[in-house]
Amino acid sequence: MKLLKLVPDDTNIDFLKWRTWAFGISLLLMVASVGLVATKGLNFGVDFIGGQMIRATFTESTSAPVTELRETVAKLGYGDPTIQRFGAENQVSIRMKLPDGADKNPELANTMATKITETLKAGHPDVRIDGVDSVSGKVSEELFSTGMRALLAAMAGVSIYIWFRFEWQFGVGAIWSLLHDVTLTFGLFALTGWEFDLNIIAALLTIIGYSLNDTVVVYDRIRENLMKFRKMEMASLLNLSVNETLSRTVMTSVSISLPLIILVLFGPDVIFGFSAAMAFGIVVGTYSSIYQAAPILIWLKVGSHSFVPTDDAGSKAERIDDNFGAKP
Amino acid sequence: MLDFPRWRVWMLNTLIIFGVLFAIPSLLPAQMRDQLAQFVPTPTINLGLDLAGGSHILLEADTSQLAETRLEALEDGVRTAMRRADPQIAIADVSRADGQLSFTVSDVSKVDAAREALIPLTSNATGSRDWNIGVNDGNRLIVTPEGTGNEAALDQAMDTAKDVIDRRINALGTLEPTIIRQGDNRIVVQVPGLDDPAALKALIGKTAKLEFKLVDEMADPDQTAQGKARVGSQVLPYPDNPSGLPYIAVRRLGGISGDKLEKADPTFDSQTNQPAVTIQFDSEGGQKFARMTQQNVNKLFAIILDGQVISAPQIREPIFGGVSQISGSFTTESANALSISLRSGALPVDLKIVEERSVGPDLGADSIRRGVLAAVIGTTAILVLMFLVYGRLGMYANFALVINIAMILGVMALVNATLTLPGIAGFVLTIGAAVDANVLINERIREELKRGRRIVQAIEVGYKEASRAIFDANSTNVIAAVLLFFFGSGPIRGFAVVLMIGIVTSVFTAVTITRMWVSRWVKRTRPHELTI
Numbered sequence: 001m002k003l004l005k006l007v008p009d010d011t012n013i014d015f016l017k018w019r020t021w022a023f024g025i026s027l028l029l030m031v032a033s034v035g036l037v038a039t040k041g042l043n044f045g046v047d048f049i050g051g052q053m054i055r056a057t058f059t060e061s062t063s064a065p066v067t068e069l070r071e072t073v074a075k076l077g078y079g080d081p082t083i084q085r086f087g088a089e090n091q092v093s094i095r096m097k098l099p100d101g102a103d104k105n106p107e108l109a110n111t112m113a114t115k116i117t118e119t120l121k122a123g124h125p126d127v128r129i130d131g132v133d134s135v136s137g138k139v140s141e142e143l144f145s146t147g148m149r150a151l152l153a154a155m156a157g158v159s160i161y162i163w164f165r166f167e168w169q170f171g172v173g174a175i176w177s178l179l180h181d182v183t184l185t186f187g188l189f190a191l192t193g194w195e196f197d198l199n200i201i202a203a204l205l206t207i208i209g210y211s212l213n214d215t216v217v218v219y220d221r222i223r224e225n226l227m228k229f230r231k232m233e234m235a236s237l238l239n240l241s242v243n244e245t246l247s248r249t250v251m252t253s254v255s256i257s258l259p260l261i262i263l264v265l266f267g268p269d270v271i272f273g274f275s276a277a278m279a280f281g282i283v284v285g286t287y288s289s290i291y292q293a294a295p296i297l298i299w300l301k302v303g304s305h306s307f308v309p310t311d312d313a314g315s316k317a318e319r320i321d322d323n324f325g326a327k328p
Numbered sequence: 329m330l331d332f333p334r335w336r337v338w339m340l341n342t343l344i345i346f347g348v349l350f351a352i353p354s355l356l357p358a359q360m361r362d363q364l365a366q367f368v369p370t371p372t373i374n375l376g377l378d379l380a381g382g383s384h385i386l387l388e389a390d391t392s393q394l395a396e397t398r399l400e401a402l403e404d405g406v407r408t409a410m411r412r413a414d415p416q417i418a419i420a421d422v423s424r425a426d427g428q429l430s431f432t433v434s435d436v437s438k439v440d441a442a443r444e445a446l447i448p449l450t451s452n453a454t455g456s457r458d459w460n461i462g463v464n465d466g467n468r469l470i471v472t473p474e475g476t477g478n479e480a481a482l483d484q485a486m487d488t489a490k491d492v493i494d495r496r497i498n499a500l501g502t503l504e505p506t507i508i509r510q511g512d513n514r515i516v517v518q519v520p521g522l523d524d525p526a527a528l529k530a531l532i533g534k535t536a537k538l539e540f541k542l543v544d545e546m547a548d549p550d551q552t553a554q555g556k557a558r559v560g561s562q563v564l565p566y567p568d569n570p571s572g573l574p575y576i577a578v579r580r581l582g583g584i585s586g587d588k589l590e591k592a593d594p595t596f597d598s599q600t601n602q603p604a605v606t607i608q609f610d611s612e613g614g615q616k617f618a619r620m621t622q623q624n625v626n627k628l629f630a631i632i633l634d635g636q637v638i639s640a641p642q643i644r645e646p647i648f649g650g651v652s653q654i655s656g657s658f659t660t661e662s663a664n665a666l667s668i669s670l671r672s673g674a675l676p677v678d679l680k681i682v683e684e685r686s687v688g689p690d691l692g693a694d695s696i697r698r699g700v701l702a703a704v705i706g707t708t709a710i711l712v713l714m715f716l717v718y719g720r721l722g723m724y725a726n727f728a729l730v731i732n733i734a735m736i737l738g739v740m741a742l743v744n745a746t747l748t749l750p751g752i753a754g755f756v757l758t759i760g761a762a763v764d765a766n767v768l769i770n771e772r773i774r775e776e777l778k779r780g781r782r783i784v785q786a787i788e789v790g791y792k793e794a795s796r797a798i799f800d801a802n803s804t805n806v807i808a809a810v811l812l813f814f815f816g817s818g819p820i821r822g823f824a825v826v827l828m829i830g831i832v833t834s835v836f837t838a839v840t841i842t843r844m845w846v847s848r849w850v851k852r853t854r855p856h857e858l859t860i
Contacts, residue, residue: 003716003860106533129524134681134684146817146820157807158804161803198820199753202754202823212805213760213801220800224793252763262702267698268696
């Protein structure tokens with residue numbers, strides 16, 4: 001049987017040739033992402049800014065009467081609603097700020113939800129209320145800070161691990177490429193205006209996990225080659241390592257992207273943003289392992305002097321058999 | 329490396345079988361699962377409310393209010409203690425400002441006696457000290473709460489509140505609520521399958537603190553209207569006051585609380601035929617109630633619920649049986665709700681709803697159906713691709729992947745974990761890691777074959793060299809999962825739990841199990857050629 005080869009044997013692409021360009025473009029994209037988040041802002045869900053969100057489906061209609069809803073809900077006197085379609089054409093989410101004083105008296109939030117749902121049902125008998133989320137300002141602040149703390153702790157923790165298992169330069173490279181992936185994903189959400197809620201934090205964590213997995217695989221091969229080819233120039237060594245792991249990189253990214261693309265296309269509408277973020281993160285994460293995590297090692301002066309087996313090196317890197325190529 | 333002793337093969341196979349067995353109940357339709365449950369235990373994965381539909385309510389206690397209530401109780405105790413002291417100790421200028429109780433002993437020579445009389449009040453039932461006594465300016469006693477006193481009181485109040493909420497929800501009927509304390513001052517109530525929690529919220533949001541206090545009949549209505557009360561009195565809202573003024577002044581002390589009830593039932597007032605609630609005190613409360621009514625015949629007493637006066641009838645005669653009727657402007661529903669609340673006891677502290685989420689069952693069902701469909705298609709695509717690229721070794725990896733999925737489900741069912749939407753993300757990540765482990769191994773074997781190694785050696789080196797990267801990659805994921813579990817909140821923890829379980833089963837199936845299969849195949853057939 002002839003097997004499928006996603007990457008031909010003996011592929012030798014000079015990836016590192018474009019490292020300066022790639023780094024420049026990445027830096028530019030990162031700055032643009034930060035700028036977008038700063039100016040346009042993220043479309044935070046009620047999880048992070050507090051407020052009330054009602055989700056409704058108009059079961060008998062093909063599309064939801066968004067404009068009409070905006071007017072009727074605004075007439076209730078609770079301020080202007082943010083109405084968005086989510087998923088199918090006939091599904092909407094209606095977001096409101098909590099009424100003044102709702103922190104002291106939750107009854108007010110309750111009344112608002114009841115009034116809005118009653119108005120919906122009166123105007124559209126086919127409406128189905130799919131969910132009501134109501135989050136107070138205090139809780140949303142907490143959710144935001146614990147979410148961000150978890151994200152930062154995870155990034156810092158894994159980078160420290162990489163530092164111990166490899167060398168400090170590798171730790172810096174790992175945290176830089178994680179920062180790169182997370183920043184670009186934030187930028188994507190600022191650009192598209194997709195709702196940013198707690199589930200997106202979970203998606204970001206998945207991206208971090210995947211991107212790191214990828215970085216570790218490339219780093220492991222770099223470490224191995226550094227010990228094997230002590231005289232090789234660093235850029236060629238990185239190229240060799242990336243090429244040697246290329247078919248694995250392609251195979252893994254394709255395998256993981258498959259279910260994600262299917263989730264984006266056919267998955268539940270509620271998690272569209274979530275699946276899209278993950279699919280985006282896989283692409284960016286794979287790219288960053290090659291074009292961020294690896295070239296940083298050149299700039300941080302990793303070379304043949306790294307991983308020299310000294311007496312205490314056993315704790316940092318496992319020694320491998322230098323001569324195994326010579327065996328029959 | 330490729331040597332697998334028989335005992336290891338048996339052990340690994342047993343682990344696989346158990347893992348897969350525990351997954352079965354979660355995959356069966358609910359009806360079949362119930363039938364099966366009659367014969368064998370059927371641990372099942374819980375679906376989070378975001379998938380199954382239901383209501384999630386987060387309640388927060390007002391800690392400052394609890395401290396205030398404790399201070400009030402202390403003041404009450406201090407006044408009684410000073411009055412009962414022999415000889416009586418006169419005190420003045422009582423203040424509850426700044427979270428401490430202070431008062432002046434009028435006769436300086438009695439300061440020590442006053443201090444002595446206070447001591448029994450400063451320790452709680454378990455003997456530990458709750459309050460510290462200090463003396464200022466020679467005759468001013470200051471009682472400050474001991475740091476741990478308020479915490480212990482809060483802890484106790486939250487436990488009681490949890491029980492009260494449990495009783496109230498049970499009174500609503502066949503719901504299966506999960507009620508757990510969270511942090512110091514919060515309670516999470518989750519009710520699967522309930523998509524309109526209005527009735528539930530009305531029930532658990534009410535403190536239902538019932539009090540009976542004498543009306544201050546000497547109060548000046550003009551002062552009361554401005555919210556000003558005489559010394560020893562307080563002004564409370566009274567929306568249904570027949571005089572038209574929505575406030576009334578009541579005596580602060582000397583009332584009794586309605587927390588010692590035996591029964592509370594909705595009823596109808598025999599005279600007006602309006603809905604009302606009858607309450608029956610227990611014997612202790614009944615005696616107090618009898619004494620109060622006996623001493624105050626012909627006076628007005630206010631029935632106060634959660635700081636608001638419901639009605640203020642006249643005591644026509646002493647009430648000895650401990651049975652009383654509360655009438656006010658009730659509807660049948662509100663009378664019913666009030667009696668449930670009173671029956672289950674008052675909440676020891678006010679609880680506010682700070683977060684509420686409800687998901688309709690249709691949306692949840694839709695999410696599951698399409699989520700499962702996407703997962704099945706996605707996994708099938710991976711399986712096909714793995715087979716096309718790695719042939720026989722790909723097949724082994726595929727079997728391992730299927731077992732991995734089953735084992736994750738099995739372990740989750742066994743530890744009774746909850747699967748939420750973020751949990752599915754964790755699932756995707758671990759399946760990715762499992763696939764990646766096999767890709768790493770197979771690519772390495774391919775490489776080693778290309779370098780001219782013999783098959784057995786190539787496989788051996790392939791597993792060994794790939795293991796290092798697999799170990800590092802999974803270690804980082806474990807670190808991330810542990811950190812997420814400790815730093816994250818609810819949904820993020822759901823992600824972390826699936827990730828932790830998944831990493832263990834992924835490494836087990838993708839590395840250990842495939843190695844066993846591959847080595848047995850190599851041993852059995854001694855292949856001369858390996859297409860990879």
